[in-house]
Structures are given as structure tokens and as C-alpha cells.
Amino acid sequence: MAIRFDGKVAIVTGAGGGLGRQHALALAARGARVVVNDLGVARDGEGSSASPAQAVVAEIVAAGGEAIANGASVTDPVAVQAMVDDAVARWGSVDILVNNAGVLRDKSFAKMTLEDFRFVVDVHLMGAVNCTKAVWDGMRARNYGRIVMTTSSSGLYGNFGQANYGAAKMALVGLMQTLSIEGAKNNIKVNCLAPTAHTRMTEDLGAALPLEALGPELVSPGLLYLVSEDAPSRVILAAGAGGFERAYVTITQGDYATGPDALEQIADRFDVISARTGEIVPEMGAAQGMIELTKAQAAHGG
Known part of the structure; x- marks a missing residue:
């Protein structure tokens, strides 16, 4: 049986392009009503434009779906709450949250400013916190919620020049671990997606990646599974080029050592x-x- 999202309301942040756009289109194609959130900033977080989100909404509507655009910055908790309130007023609930918004300010740690470190953490980590906090009580009250944090192999395993990005992305795993425990009794399932895709966020890696095999549309099926009715919870799902893997945080049995030596x-x-x-x-x-x-x-x- 095909997995559908009829009657469900989804918010996808950073949905004006790349992975977020594909996630929004895929959710809408399977029946979800979608809030397409995008501030319309450059890759480093500068500037803003409403047009990317509006363009995605136009695509969804042209295909027969329902969607609205929203330009809230995920770093602004007041604007995020207003986005959630608008969605609930319009459609009655928010059932799915995809925390996808992000920026890059890559430099080696020696050359990175503290401002650039804080900004990237603020967008990725606190942006996800702000959005999740805004939907959490409503999901608890309705005993239903599906939330995905977008983590990264750069957080799980490290990547040169991305100390800020990697720290934020690994922090999202910790957030997911605890929220999946706290949300279980209210049927709120919380997962992480670690995507590999060619978007403007990865365009500088072109020489190292087979870009023609890394379309963002190849990642979105994994996202859809993580927010489906029968989704698992507390999963770190890696996805790219049609491949899907699970990452785990493990602990060894270790050994015992005590005393002066x-x-x-x-x-x-x-x-x-x-x-x-x-x-x-x-x-x-x-x-x-x-x-x-x-x-x-x-x-x-x-």
C-alpha cells in the first residue's frame, strides 16, 4: 500500500531550494498540506527574499496540492511561533516538522571567527529548537507528531573546515535522542536525516562528488519514511544517491581500572x-x- 499524508500538515524549513524543496514537493505529492518556509538568504545566511518559497508553493499548487509560503527566520522564536499559529489557524494542526534550514560559513578553526561559529550554531541548532518548541505542545495535545532533524556526516564523523557546522549537526543528534524519549508517550517520533546531495550548500565539493548521481530527490524518500504514520523513532538515517544506511552512537563493554596506577x-x-x-x-x-x-x-x- 502506498504511503500517504492526506490530512496531515507539514512545515519544511529551508524549503525554497535544494533538499527542502524536494522534501516539500514530495510531501505535497502524497497529500500533505505544506508550509514552505524559507528566508531566502544566500548560502552564508546573508540577504533575504520571499521568492524562493513562493516559487515552491506555485509548483505545489500547479500540481494540485496545497501549500503556503512563510518567510520567518528560524532564529526568531516569535516569528516561528507565528508561523505555527498561522498553520494551525488555517489547517487545524501541525503534524510534521522537517528542520532543514541551514547555512554554511566554512573555514578552518584557526581562521574562523567566533561570530561565524555562533551564527551557524544558531541557525542549525537553535533554529531547530525554536521550530520544535513551537510545535511540541500541540503535538503532545493531539498525541501525534513526526519531527526530523537534519544532521550531517560532518557532525557524525567530522570534516575539515566545518567545526561550526559539525558541532551544530552533532548537537541535533543529542536533541533528537532526548526528544524521542520524552515524546514517546505522546506518539511523537523524532529522527535524524544525514543527507548527501548536490545542492548549493555542497556546490564547492563538485570535484570530489559525482554530482549527477547526487540529486536531492534521491534523499527525500528517506525523509518521507521518517515522518510517516508507521515511522520509527530515534533513528539516524543516512541517505544519498539512492543509498540508505543507519548510523549509531554505540558504547563498548570496556574494562575496569582503579587505584594509584x-x-x-x-x-x-x-x-x-x-x-x-x-x-x-x-x-x-x-x-x-x-x-x-x-x-x-x-x-x-x-
Whole structure:
């Protein structure tokens, strides 16, 4: 059976182009009413224009769908709340939130200004926080919500020149981990998407990427799954060029070291501490403490 979004209302931020545009078009094509949010800024966050969002809305409407444009900056919580309130007033709810808006200000950390670091974190991390906070209570009240954070391999694994971007993107994983726990009782499912696609955000990487194979439309099916009725929760889904993978944050079984020479024990046994045999994906942060206490109890004959 085809997966549909009839009757659902979705907000997609940064939807004036690239991945956001494809996400919005794909949701609308399967029946969702879509708020196309885009400030219309340049890749580095400068300037603004309403036309990109309006153009995407025109595409959706021409194809028989329903959509409205919104130019709120995700860094402005008052404007974000007004966007959500407008969507609820118009269509009755917000069921799906796709936190996709982002900017780049790439430089090596040595050359990066603190202003550029803060700005990128503000857009990616606090922008997602602002949007999620604005829809959270409504989703809890209706016992339904689907939220996706857009993370990145640059956050999960690092990338030269992207300390600000990588820090923000990994922070979104931490946000997702906790919100998926807190939202579970109200059927709010929260996931992360780590896309690889050729958009204006990645155009400088052209020499390293086979751009013809990296269309953003190849990522959106993964996004649709993460916001569907039967979506999983607490997933980091990597997607690009038609390939889909899962990334995990794991912890090894480790080893026990204590006493005056604990430092030397750690140094001597670091290969044992690092061994991935028996590693787990914790259900919550307390799992680390339980692993450590279990080792301590075993060492003391408990």
C-alpha cells in the first residue's frame, strides 16, 4: 500500500531550494498540506527574499496540492511561533516538522571567527529548537507528531573546515535522542536525516562528488519514511544517491581500572577498552553508568 499524508500538515524549513524543496514537493505529492518556509538568504545566511518559497508553493499548487509560503527566520522564536499559529489557524494542526534550514560559513578553526561559529550554531541548532518548541505542545495535545532533524556526516564523523557546522549537526543528534524519549508517550517520533546531495550548500565539493548521481530527490524518500504514520523513532538515517544506511552512537563493554596506577592501567589496556565486540546502542544515557557500575561490582566480588 502506498504511503500517504492526506490530512496531515507539514512545515519544511529551508524549503525554497535544494533538499527542502524536494522534501516539500514530495510531501505535497502524497497529500500533505505544506508550509514552505524559507528566508531566502544566500548560502552564508546573508540577504533575504520571499521568492524562493513562493516559487515552491506555485509548483505545489500547479500540481494540485496545497501549500503556503512563510518567510520567518528560524532564529526568531516569535516569528516561528507565528508561523505555527498561522498553520494551525488555517489547517487545524501541525503534524510534521522537517528542520532543514541551514547555512554554511566554512573555514578552518584557526581562521574562523567566533561570530561565524555562533551564527551557524544558531541557525542549525537553535533554529531547530525554536521550530520544535513551537510545535511540541500541540503535538503532545493531539498525541501525534513526526519531527526530523537534519544532521550531517560532518557532525557524525567530522570534516575539515566545518567545526561550526559539525558541532551544530552533532548537537541535533543529542536533541533528537532526548526528544524521542520524552515524546514517546505522546506518539511523537523524532529522527535524524544525514543527507548527501548536490545542492548549493555542497556546490564547492563538485570535484570530489559525482554530482549527477547526487540529486536531492534521491534523499527525500528517506525523509518521507521518517515522518510517516508507521515511522520509527530515534533513528539516524543516512541517505544519498539512492543509498540508505543507519548510523549509531554505540558504547563498548570496556574494562575496569582503579587505584594509584589507574592511568597506567588505562594506557596498557586501551585496546581492550576500545574493542567493539559486544558494543551496544544504549536506550538512554544511564546505560553508561550501568556498564561502569557492573564492572565495579564484578571487580569487588559483587
